[in-house]
Amino acid sequence: MDAVADNEDRVDALFHALADRTRRDILRRVLVGECSVSALAASYDMSFASVQKHVAVLERAGLLSKRHHGRERLAHGEVEALRSIASMLAELEDLWRGRIARIDDLLTHDPHAHQE
Amino acid sequence: MPVTDVTHDLATRTLTITAEFAAPVERIWQVYADPRQLERVFGPPTHPATFVEHDLAPGGRAHYFMTSPEGERYYGWWKVTAVEEPKRFAFDDGFAADDSFAPVEDLPVSHNVYAFEAIDGGTRATFTSTYDSAEALQKVLEMGVVEGATSATDQVDALVAG
Numbered sequence: 413m414d415a416v417a418d419n420e421d422r423v424d425a426l427f428h429a430l431a432d433r434t435r436r437d438i439l440r441r442v443l444v445g446e447c448s449v450s451a452l453a454a455s456y457d458m459s460f461a462s463v464q465k466h467v468a469v470l471e472r473a474g475l476l477s478k479r480h481h482g483r484e485r486l487a488h489g490e491v492e493a494l495r496s497i498a499s500m501l502a503e504l505e506d507l508w509r510g511r512i513a514r515i516d517d518l519l520t521h522d523p524h525a526h527q528e
Numbered sequence: 529m530p531v532t533d534v535t536h537d538l539a540t541r542t543l544t545i546t547a548e549f550a551a552p553v554e555r556i557w558q559v560y561a562d563p564r565q566l567e568r569v570f571g572p573p574t575h576p577a578t579f580v581e582h583d584l585a586p587g588g589r590a591h592y593f594m595t596s597p598e599g600e601r602y603y604g605w606w607k608v609t610a611v612e613e614p615k616r617f618a619f620d621d622g623f624a625a626d627d628s629f630a631p632v633e634d635l636p637v638s639h640n641v642y643a644f645e646a647i648d649g650g651t652r653a654t655f656t657s658t659y660d661s662a663e664a665l666q667k668v669l670e671m672g673v674v675e676g677a678t679s680a681t682d683q684v685d686a687l688v689a690g
Contacts, residue, residue, distance in 0.1 A: 501536045512547045514569040519551045
């Protein structure tokens with residue numbers, strides 16, 4: 413049960429992290445390539461501390477990792493974590509595509525509505 | 529393929545899917561108004577749905593269960609919140625523990641709006657499902673209502689482009 417709860421907490425953290433436009437933008441940058449936190453901060457019209465907070469939210473969600481390189485901290489995106497959310501929505505989409513195909517099928521084989 | 533558009537909104541955990549059918553709006557409505565037809569489309573072939581109660585009217589309820597290949601039953605209910613026949617209806621969809629169909633308090637509920645409009649040669653249907661939390665979305669998938677292989681396409685770009 414704890415494993416299930418942990419997993420659900422993790423998914424909540426993923427969605428929370430992605431629900432913010434700035435964080436999605438940061439993620440987009442660090443997925444393209446490693447980027448220092450200070451370089452990220454310079455890209456936004458907000459304080460270094462604010463950008464750092466966004467980076468921390470992404471890190472807690474497992475979407476971003478940091479490593480030390482000399483005096484710099486370099487951030488990179490975790491593609492696998494992002495895939496798990498994408499696959500969840502894709503699974504739901506698959507369910508819907510199945511339903512719609514079945515409706516289409518029903519209409520083809522049974523073009524007239526039954527009268528009850 | 530009748531599906532013409534799909535939108536994933538991560539921030540609101542909403543899936544919107546649009547499809548076009550070569551049948552009039554009234555015929556599409558009938559699929560949802562008649563539980564025997566609804567059963568044929570609602571659950572995937574591996575988890576067929578059985579509706580034991582069905583009242584597509586404001587305040588009406590539907591009770592259903594889906595049966596897994598192992599014979600396990602997953603119980604669910606609808607509470608119909610709005611009906612504008614034959615154009616649109618809205619309902620909450622939740623889980624029940626057993627065949628009493630009493631809602632399970634701590635399990636998530638999804639909010640759904642199905643809308644149908646006449647277009648040249650048929651009907652455009654827009655299905656919108658919103659989940660209150662990521663947990664709700666995950667639970668729905670864990671219920672075994674999912675069919676088919678997960679799309680292997682690289683969705684990363686689409687996701688972060690939002």
